[in-house]
Amino acid sequence: MLRLLCLPYSGASAMVYARWKRQLPVWVDVRPVELPGRGRRFAENLQTDLRGLADQLAGEVAAHLEQPYALFGHSLGGLLAFELAHALRQRGLPTPQALFASAASAPSCRDSHCELAEEQSDAQLIERMRRLGGTPEAVFADEEMLRLTLPVMRADFLLCGRYDYRRRPQLSCPIHVFGGKADRISVESLSAWQDETRAGFSLEMLDGGHFFLNSSEARLLELMLGHLRPSNQPSDAALA
Known part of the structure; x- marks a missing residue:
């Protein structure tokens, strides 16, 4: 079993x-991570400090x-996953x-995001x-849904x-x-993500825009599985 x-x-x-x-497959234990201020954690305060959140x-x-x-x-989640990996390492x-x-600029290449430093x-x-896509039109048409969504997006x-x-x-995981x-x-x-690891790097471009996560989901999952192995399967290093 491998936890994702x-x-x-x-x-x-x-x-x-x-x-x-x-x-x-059944050997992948998918564990979505809920962030404060949404879903079952709706009552918690939204966070604006990414390293603190990690x-x-x-x-x-x-x-x-x-x-x-x-x-x-994916997107913000990719950057958060990176900081989470560092936070876990710091804890031993x-x-x-x-x-x-997925769909995330490397941590060292985020100058284009500086405009988001001020509250929108x-x-x-x-x-x-609307420009990013990925938000159903029904959200924009529903005043109550939009009222709940905007604070999360702002944070x-x-x-x-x-x-x-x-x-x-550098991280010791690929x-x-x-x-x-x-x-x-x-x-x-x-490509600049490769500077953050000493254990291997790959880049795959998929059909679609920022939310190819949805439009090319099957291919994305296929590629991910190609880089994973069940816990009872030895690594290539162990086989050598």
């Missing part, structure tokens, strides 16, 4: 990964790392089998959400915009990156 901790993108709850439990999550998941695990994050916890970053108005948030954009990259020793062929994120900023 999945971190959501801006504005999303852990439920976006619920269907993966049916689509991945440290909080590290404390919460520490007890669930008794078996091999991997980290996956086991290293993930792999870190998957409702109009600015709505315009950006999540601040998480991105106020992120302060710090160079640290980093596998996925990008959308029609996304605005450049191949260069995706």
Whole structure:
């Protein structure tokens, strides 16, 4: 069994990964990570300090790392997965089998997100959400749903915009990156993830825009499985 901790993108709850439990083989234990202020944690305060949030999550998941695990994050979730990996290492916890970053610029290439460091108005948030895609039109048409969604988006954009990259020793797990062929994120900023690991790197470009997570889901999961192994399967190093 391998535990797959999945971190959501801006504005999303852990439920976006619920269907993966049916689509991945039984040896993959899909564990969507719910962030404060949404889903079953709706009553908790939203966070705007990404490194602080990663440290909080590290404390919460520490007890669930008794078996091999991997980290996956899409967009904001990719950056959060990276900081979570560092927070877990700082606590002396086991290293993930792999870190998957999807539709996320490398931590060192996030200058384009600086404009999000200031709190966005409702109009600015709505315009950006439409531009990114991925938000059902029904959300914009439903005043109550929009009222619940905007504070989460505002906090999540601040998480991105106020992120302060710090160079640290490279991670000892491989980093596998996925990008959308029609996304605005450049191949260069995706490739820069390789500077964050000493254990291997790959980059795969999938059909679709920023939310190829949905449009190319089957291919994404296929590629991920190619980089994972059940806990009872020895590594290549052990076989050598």
